[in-house]
């Protein structure tokens with residue numbers, strides 16, 4: 648599924664800050680949205696997720712305006728995991744939290760149960776199924792927010808800083824899940840601050856700066872322009888910084 652932006656303009660009431668994007672085309676596959684603090688990433692995330700609709704211009708999903716979608720139709724197509732997982736939990740157990748969206752979407756009971764078991768296994772949360780979400784560690788709460796997005800199997804999934812607070816094995820697990828979904832043709836957008844992770848795992852980037860899209864394209868094409876990376880106030884991957892410090896040829900990124 649394609650998520651497209653046409654002449655988008657959005658400002659918060661009584662704020663100077665404006666998100667401006669004339670044209671953006673989010674294709675199936677894995678894309679990262681990166682940029683300095685306050686660049687507008689979370690704002691664009693909310694716009695693309697259909698949570699904020701008071702904008703000018705158009706956001707379309709396969710040519711249909713996102714604004715026209717009914718809430719259930721949008722939930723079936725677009726999954727969202729927030730930066731702070733505590734913004735999204737309200738059920739009394741991990742299992743019920745993953746089940747909730749499936750019940751809203753009227754998925755048959757047997758399918759619900761099979762899906763919850765599979766998703767908890769995939770996110771390594773089977774042992775915590777009966778626990779209250781708020782009794783989980785922050786790392787497991789982040790994994791739970793990802794599990795709630797995976798359960799309805801949306802064609803488009805947006806994740807705001809999913810890697811924060813995850814230990815290395817969980818980061819590997821989540822990277823594997825994203826790559827697998829992308830290979831199956833899902834459209835996955837991940838906000839990240841970690842250019843090292845992006846360089847190794849994500850083939851496409853959208854770079855935001857002061858509310859504008861300053862680059863959209865292949866990750867390697869961005870990383871091979873150190874001046875542009877610097878202008879975006881982003882820290883180059885460690886290996887590039889090391890080679891620059893040593894005065895040797897920088898690495899050639901494959902993604």
Ligand SMILES: Nc1ncnc2c1ncn2[C@@H]1O[C@H](COP(=O)(O)OP(=O)(O)OP(=O)(O)O)[C@@H](O)[C@H]1O
Nearest residue numbers: 659660662664682683684685686687688689690691
């Ligand atoms: N609900 C809101 N009401 C008013 N202003 C907001 C709101 N949310 C964000 N802003 C402002 O919009 C601008 C962009 O914020 P946003 O959170 O989208 O940036 P970001 O790139 O996600 O930043 P970070 O990396 O720090 O999360 C900032 O100036 C911020 O203060």
